[in-house]
Amino acid sequence: MKDRIASAFAHARAEGRAALITFVTGGDPTPADTAAVLDALVEGGADLIELGMPFTDPMADGSAIQLANLRSLSAGTKTADIFAIATAFRTRHPNVPLILMGYANPMIRRGAEWFAAQAKAAGVDGVICVDIPPEEDAELGPALRACGVHLIRLATPTTDVARLPAVLEGSSGFLYYVSVAGITGKQQAAQASIDEAVAHLKSGTGLPIAVGFGVRTPEQAAAIGSVADGVVVGSAIVEIIGQHGAQAAPHVKDYVGSLRAALNAKEPAR
Amino acid sequence: MTVPNPLPNSLRSQPDARGHFGQFGGRYVAETLMPLILALEAEYRRAKADPAFEEEFQYLLRQYVGRPNPLYYAQRLTEELGGAKIYLKREELNHTGAHKINNCIGQILLAKRMGKTRIIAETGAGQHGVATATVAALFNIPCTIFMGAVDVARQAPNVFRMKLLGAEVRAVESGTATLKDAMNEALRDWVANVHDTFYIIGTVAGPHPYPELVRDFQSVIGKETRAQMMEAEGRLPDMVLACVGGGSNAIGMFHPFLDDTDVAIVGVEAAGRGIELGDGHHAASIAGGAPGVLHGNKTYLLQDADGQITDAHSVSAGLDYPGIGPEHAWLHEIGRARYVSVTDDEALAAFQKLCRLEGIIPALESAHALAALETLAPELGKDKIIAVNLSGRGDKDIFTVAKALGVEI
Ligand SMILES: Cc1ncc(COP(=O)(O)O)c(C=O)c1O
Numbered sequence: 001m002k003d004r005i006a007s008a009f010a011h012a013r014a015e016g017r018a019a020l021i022t023f024v025t026g027g028d029p030t031p032a033d034t035a036a037v038l039d040a041l042v043e044g045g046a047d048l049i050e051l052g053m054p055f056t057d058p059m060a061d062g063s064a065i066q067l068a069n070l071r072s073l074s075a076g077t078k079t080a081d082i083f084a085i086a087t088a089f090r091t092r093h094p095n096v097p098l099i100l101m102g103y104a105n106p107m108i109r110r111g112a113e114w115f116a117a118q119a120k121a122a123g124v125d126g127v128i129c130v131d132i133p134p135e136e137d138a139e140l141g142p143a144l145r146a147c148g149v150h151l152i153r154l155a156t157p158t159t160d161v162a163r164l165p166a167v168l169e170g171s172s173g174f175l176y177y178v179s180v181a182g183i184t185g186k187q188q189a190a191q192a193s194i195d196e197a198v199a200h201l202k203s204g205t206g207l208p209i210a211v212g213f214g215v216r217t218p219e220q221a222a223a224i225g226s227v228a229d230g231v232v233v234g235s236a237i238v239e240i241i242g243q244h245g246a247q248a249a250p251h252v253k254d255y256v257g258s259l260r261a262a263l264n265a266k267e268p269a270r
Numbered sequence: 271m272t273v274p275n276p277l278p279n280s281l282r283s284q285p286d287a288r289g290h291f292g293q294f295g296g297r298y299v300a301e302t303l304m305p306l307i308l309a310l311e312a313e314y315r316r317a318k319a320d321p322a323f324e325e326e327f328q329y330l331l332r333q334y335v336g337r338p339n340p341l342y343y344a345q346r347l348t349e350e351l352g353g354a355k356i357y358l359k360r361e362e363l364n365h366t367g368a369h370k371i372n373n374c375i376g377q378i379l380l381a382k383r384m385g386k387t388r389i390i391a392e393t394g395a396g397q398h399g400v401a402t403a404t405v406a407a408l409f410n411i412p413c414t415i416f417m418g419a420v421d422v423a424r425q426a427p428n429v430f431r432m433k434l435l436g437a438e439v440r441a442v443e444s445g446t447a448t449l450k451d452a453m454n455e456a457l458r459d460w461v462a463n464v465h466d467t468f469y470i471i472g473t474v475a476g477p478h479p480y481p482e483l484v485r486d487f488q489s490v491i492g493k494e495t496r497a498q499m500m501e502a503e504g505r506l507p508d509m510v511l512a513c514v515g516g517g518s519n520a521i522g523m524f525h526p527f528l529d530d531t532d533v534a535i536v537g538v539e540a541a542g543r544g545i546e547l548g549d550g551h552h553a554a555s556i557a558g559g560a561p562g563v564l565h566g567n568k569t570y571l572l573q574d575a576d577g578q579i580t581d582a583h584s585v586s587a588g589l590d591y592p593g594i595g596p597e598h599a600w601l602h603e604i605g606r607a608r609y610v611s612v613t614d615d616e617a618l619a620a621f622q623k624l625c626r627l628e629g630i631i632p633a634l635e636s637a638h639a640l641a642a643l644e645t646l647a648p649e650l651g652k653d654k655i656i657a658v659n660l661s662g663r664g665d666k667d668i669f670t671v672a673k674a675l676g677v678e679i
Contacts, residue, residue, distance in 0.1 A: 056579040057450060057564060059457045060300045066444050079576045104298055104563040109577030131298045131563065135288060139298075139563075156302040158464060163305060181302050182462035 004097040004125050005150060005173045008047045009208040009229055017263045018225030020045060021210055022256055023101065023234030025052035025068035026085050027077025029245045034085045035092075037241060040249040042096055044256025048230070049089070050128065053082050053102030060103075060130045062185025064235040067242055079106055083122045090123025099152065099173075101128040104139065112143035119149050126150035126173040134166045141170050155201060157181045157193070164204050174208040174230060177201060179215075185235050188214040191223050198227045218262030225263045233259060281528040281606060284597065289478020291600035297477040298563045303457075306464045311479040313384050318486075323379060330375045331490060334408070337372075339363045341498035341657065346627040353647035354508065354654040358630075359495050361519065361661050368633065368662030369491060369519040370401035374470060376487030378405040381468035388463065389413040391470045392456040394421055394449035394515075395587030396428025397633075397662060398472030403437035405470075413437045416456045418448040421587060428666060446581055449591050453565050473516025474595030477566030481595050488522025495657050496526050503655060509534040511646065512659035513638040514609065515553070515588050517595035519661035524607060525597075534608070537598060538642045540584035541611035549574065553582035555594040556602050556609040564592070569599040585614035585670060586634035588662075616641040618674050621664060633662030634670065 012019035022041045026034055034051075041049055054072035058065060086098055100119060107115050107129055119127060127149055132140050134153070144151045150173030158181055159167055168175070177197060179189035194211055201209050211224045212232025221231045233256075240255055241248040278284065284291045289311075297307060317323040331337040339360040348356045361369040381389060389406045390413070393399030399415040406413030415432055419441040422429055432439050445451035453475075460469045474481040474488075492510070499507055510527055512520035514537040527533045542552035552558055555570040562571040564579060572580045572592035582592045601607035612620075617634055620641035624632050632640060639658050647656060664671070672679045 055577075056445065057454050059454045059565075060302075060461065062458075063444070070445070073578065105571070105573065105579070106577035109562060109573070109575070130300055131566070133297060133299060133301055133304045135297050135304065139568075154301045156300075158302050158305045160305065167301065178302065180462075181464055183458045187462070 004095060005048065007095070008097050009174065012047055013229070018228055019047040019210070019230040020256070020260050020263055021048040021050060021212070021230050021232040022046040022237055023050040023052060023232060024237055024241065025054055025065060025072050026082045027054055027072035027075055028068040028238070028241055029071045030075040031077050031081040031085065033246050035088060036249040037252055038089050039092065040253035041256055042093055044253040045260030046256055048097045048099060050099045050101045050232070050234070051082065051086060053079070053100055053106050055103040055106055058103065060183055062183045062235060064239050064242065065184050068238045071242070083118050086122035086124050097125045098123065099126040099128060100124050102130070104129055104131045108139055112140045116143040116147040116149055119144070120147040124149060126152045128152045128154070128176060130154070134169065137170055145170070152176055154178050157197065164201070168205050171207065174210050175201060175205055176232065177209055177211045177228070178213045179211050180213050182213070184213055186214065188220070194224055195227050218258045221259045222262040222265065231263065277604060282525060284600065285478060285482055289482070291597045292603060293561070294568050294596035294599040295478055295481055296568050297566065298568065299477045299566045300461060302461045302464065303477070307477050307479070310380070310384070313380060314479050314483050317380060317383055323383070326379060327376055331372065335365045335371050335375065336363065337490065338494045338498070341495055341502065343502065344628050347624065350623070350627055351643060351647040353652060354650040354656045356643060356647060357499065357502070357507070357655065357657045358660045359491060359523065359657060361491060361659060362630070362632065362636070362663035366401045366404055367665065368397050368401070369488060369522060370398045370472060371404065372490055372522070373472070373484050373487045373518060374401040374405040376483065377468070377470040378409050378411070381411065381470070382409060384468065386466060386468035387411065388467045389470055390416065390456050390459050390467055391472060392416045392449065392452040393472065394418070394452065394590055395666065396421070396425040396432065397588055397666065399437070399439070400428055400431050400435070402470050402472070403432040403435035406437060407435045414459070415439050416442050416452040416459070418446070418452045419443050420447040421449065421452070425587065450579065457565070473518040474521050474597060475516045475565055475567060475593060481567065481597055484518050485521045485525055485597060488518050489525045491519065491522035491659060492524060492526035495523060499655070499657060506530055506533055507657040508532070508654040509536060509646065509650060509656045511536045511538065511639050511642060511656055513538045513589065513635045513661060514594060514598060515591050515635060516593065517598045519659050521595060521597055523659040524601070528606060535601070535606060536642065536646065537607055537609045538638045539609055539611040540586060540589035540638055541613045542583040542585070544613055545611060549580040551583050552611070553584040553589050553591060554611040555592065556599070557611050559592070561599070567596045569596040570594050585617060585674060586638065588633065588635040589638065610642055612638045612641040616644070618671060620644070621671060630660070631664035632660055633664045634667045636661045637664070
């Protein structure tokens with residue numbers, strides 16, 4: 001089977017632009033609303049979709065995504081709903097990569113093997129787990145790799161040269177560069193520091209590099225897209241859902257469209 | 271999934287190099303924090319090997335905290351319960367009124383060694399917040415305490431104490447606005463300020479090396495108890511007993527006795543309104559929880575079938591946490607320690623009993639350990655000895671107790 005993540009990056013690259021990666025929390029504001037939001041992301045021009053698994057204690061998230069987690073859990077979203085959302089998405093969009101993002105505890109609750117098998121069956125291409133660093137890889141990594149689901153790791157401004165190989169070992173799909181030492185939300189990194197970090201990461205790996213955290217405007221996306229292989233936008237979309245609730249889909253589509261247009265206008269990634 | 275580790279020669283040699291106590295513990299943190307906790311571990315190893323560090327720690331415990339505190343034979347309580355001889359380890363006589371200060375002294379010395387210029391901490395009832403604000407004042411380091419908004423409202427005296435000591439108290443509105451959310455918020459702050467900030471965690475939780483270093487700093491409790499018991503009775507106790515929230519006072523009492531197989535070890539969790547009532551009614555992570563990952567470590571947690579963390583409840587704010595330190599999870603699993611639980615009502619009764627019989631007002635947390643004596647002391651029998659950790663004093667709890675008893679003050 002074709003690797004949907006690799007194909008999506010290759011496709012964007014062939015068009016001379018960075019890939020657009022968008023994040024929303026599954027089940028926000030209710031599980032029934034998520035399908036329309038995911039479709040809006042795709043229609044707006046997202047190349048890869050990150051679907052957040054809600055958690056009661058989202059320690060790495062700022063207020064926007066914390067609130068999204070609360071909305072989702074208050075609506076009664078269960079792990080089974082997330083897999084149902086993923087399965088239905090895969091039927092509607094056979095080629096768009098879907099990545100589950102979340103925290104360790106909901107992922108390992110029924111055992112990593114169970115989770116990996118469910119993810120595979122639902123057509124999930126990759127998993128990002130915020131609080132399983134390489135040191136605890138045994139908790140989830142082997143199970144995902146055995147099922148052929150990518151474990152996508154995070155590199156951060158504090159990941160120095162000595163540590164980078166440990167992060168890359170066992171990573172696949174792409175490398176997610178968290179551009180700020182901080183939580184998701186409004187804090188933004190200086191473009192110069194992003195340029196430098198991406199160059200440093202590219203010297204260490206052939207994996208595509210996606211940059212996220214604090215990306216909000218089309219201009220920022222374009223600037224990051226000029227050096228990185230992918231740009232991740234999350235909180236800004238989640239805020240639109242927070243504002244418009246069940247009616248968010250058209251607003252999400254417009255906003256994602258503006259990000260994609262900014263990326264289209266740019267030079268190919270180096 | 272994890273292969274069960276063979277038991278080590280000494281039960282006191284844990285965790286392993288990766289911070290695991292059997293399948294528990296570890297370092298489940300965001301990548302941003304990993305380099306920092308590795309640096310903290312390296313610095314802690316250096317400090318442990320440095321006699322000057324130990325000397326300063328001991329000096330402050332003696333001159334500032336007021337250690338050693340007594341191991342007191344509670345004769346009237348012993349007679350009332352009609353069983354084993356009961357000794358109380360008087361942590362409530364420490365400066366700031368609880369065991370929490372032992373750990374704070376150790377950690378602020380580490381912060382100073384690491385050149386950190388800002389301190390953060392989480393607090394539930396405010397006891398750890400007060401102890402942290404105290405050492406931050408002593409060392410002249412600015413300090414921010416994260417406290418759930420619900421707790422800020424119900425623990426006003428401690429909020430004011432922290433402010434008097436110069437700390438900034440930040441009310442946390444997210445999630446359930448209680449201790450676990452305060453810890454989430456402290457972790458969020460830490461991630462964003464790793465360059466200059468030291469996080470003083472208040473119990474034996476969090477990512478490695480916290481459970482180890484907090485335990486080491488609190489082990490002064492068990493070391494003193496051992497020596498004092500030898501002096502008083504010429505032998506070790508038959509049982510050591512302590513309440514367990516995150517588990518720092520308990521592990522401090524237990525750890526020096528882990529290899530003494532004749533000493534029974536019992537931890538007391540908070541059963542709240544009753545474990546049988548289910549989620550939201552108790553804080554007994556071992557009796558009513560299951561293994562999972564939260565706040566940087568793997569341990570027993572109160573959680574639902576999907577791994578969502580459920581609310582803890584205890585009349586005692588210091589026990590109102592949905593997890594337990596990973597070393598306790600391990601001691602439970604290998605059977606070296608036994609964990610029992612005590613309800614709000616039983617703790618309230620034991621609270622009053624100690625006031626009347628011994629003239630000591632215990633913390634509600636400590637009252638849980640005292641309540642467990644009601645069955646353990648008679649069961650063990652008259653020729654036996656129990657050492658109970660009286661982890662704190664109860665002045666902070668008089669409003670809660672008055673309310674529970676229906677008294678206006
Ligand atoms: C007096 C006292 N005892 C016990 C505890 C529970 O914490 P731990 O289990 O870490 O000792 C607290 C926490 O606030 C406390 O104040």
